[in-house]
Amino acid sequence: xxxxxxxxxxxxxxxxxxxxxxxxxxxxxxxxxxxxxxxxxxxxxxxxxxxxxxxxxxxxxxxxxxxxxxxxxxxxxxxxxxxxxxxxxxxxxxxxxxxxxxxxxxxxxxxxxxxxxxxxxxxxxxxxxxxxxxxxxxxxxxxxxxxxxxxxxxxxxxxxxxxxxxxxxxxxxxxxxxxxxxxxxxxxxxxxxxxxxxxx
Numbered sequence: 172x173x174x175x176x177x178x179x180x181x182x183x184x185x186x187x188x189x190x191x192x193x194x195x196x197x198x199x200x201x202x203x204x205x206x207x208x209x210x211x212x213x214x215x216x217x218x219x220x221x222x223x224x225x226x227x228x229x230x231x232x233x234x235x236x237x238x239x240x241x242x243x244x245x246x247x248x249x250x251x252x253x254x255x256x257x258x259x260x261x262x263x264x265x266x267x268x269x270x271x272x273x274x275x276x277x278x279x280x281x282x283x284x285x286x287x288x289x290x291x292x293x294x295x296x297x298x299x300x301x302x303x304x305x306x307x308x309x310x311x312x313x314x315x316x317x318x319x320x321x322x323x324x325x326x327x328x329x330x331x332x333x334x335x336x337x338x339x340x341x342x343x344x345x346x347x348x349x350x351x352x353x354x355x356x357x358x359x360x361x362x363x364x365x366x367x368x369x370x371x
């Protein structure tokens with residue numbers, strides 16, 4: 172695990188930002204319970220109808236979650252360095268996923284199996300508290316992301332630009348349009364108008 176020391180340092184720094192400094196023995200148990208997965212650009216991290224058996228911490232790279240609706244694919248969200256992600260219903264119920272997760276760049280993740288997550292939470296109150304705070308954080312994130320459906324095209328584009336500016340440099344317009352629920356033509360015009368009004 173020495174070669175991945177920096178990866179785990181990033182993971183524990185993320186936990187610390189949640190206000191939870193883990194004891195050394197708990198940290199070492201997490202390291203022993205996890206795996207390092209690497210994905211080439213365009214490769215699936217999770218496929219449709221596959222059971223999500225791990226919680227992932229993205230160390231390096233970029234990924235997106237997508238789903239199918241009425242025969243079309245749409246983007247649910249993008250994950251960057253420092254993000255923790257799962258296919259929610261599939262993970263908690265251990266049922267086939269309605270979502271797929273794909274690497275958009277060469278991507279490396281720390282993966283913790285669900286069974287290990289449950290066992291760590293049962294044995295260590297400090298780790299259970301992290302799990303609780305992460306759940307709260309993603310509930311808030313989900314609520315904020317759902318607000319975009321009430322915005323105009325330009326407002327949606329601006330909101331994403333202000334809250335996640337790095338995505339505009341890393342994600343192609345096609346996938347950004349997917350996420351914002353626009354055609355590429357509409358997104359291109361909204362992006363142009365937004366940048367003209369609010370600057371680059």
